[in-house]
Amino acid sequence: MPVRLRYANPVLGLWIVLGVVILVVLWAVIAFNRLVTYRNRAEEGWSEIDVQLRRRYDLIPNLVETVKGYAAHERELFEEVARARSAAIGATGAAEQASAENAITSGLRKLLAVAENYPDLKASANFLALQEELTGTESKIAYARQYYNEQVRLLNTRIQSFPSSVIATLFHFERREFFDIEDSARGPVRVDLGSTTTEP
DSSP: OHHHHHHHHHHHHHHHHHHHHHHHHHHHHHHHHHHHHHHHHHHHHHHHHHHHHHHHHHHHHHHHHHHHTTOTTOHHHHHHHHHHHHHHHTOOSHHHHHHHHHHHHHHHHHHHHHHTTOHHHHTOHHHHHHHHHHHHHHHHHHHHHHHHHHHHHHHHHHHHSTTHHHHHHHTTOOOOOOOOOOGGGOSOEEEOSSOEEEOO
16 A cells, blocks of 8 residues: 555646646637737728728828819818828828828818818719718728727737736737827818818
């Protein structure tokens, strides 16, 4: 009987060590998969933002040309909007993109404010259709931005929190930038028949 006990302890210890190793491996797999999930969701969110931003870029030239037909003397404003659009198309990274989008939003608000001075323009079917499509696109951008930022928050929290930070370091997960816009630029660009307003 003493001989059996002498060999039982090492075997028990081996099983304990093996159990701990298995638990650590399982935790590592779960932590890794969560990081991958949040990263993929953030990338999906950014892709949706990109789709909607490009849709807005496509609308801008048509909107400018429509307003130009009634207010050709606003050349400086048209050039400002065109420059902002070009800068946004060439922007890289969430922070730079957000800055460029703020400039576009500012230019569009000025453009639509000019339209308020031309009743015939405001009544134009083409202008109204463009304005409605732009408003819808802005709403989709806002929704996509909210989703993206939430996934980035979850991803960054995991990357910074121990012990998942160990897995993040080993597999080179990197924090992502939030797509933040200034408070004055939040909400869709909208022009009502009576006045220019910013949705809260």
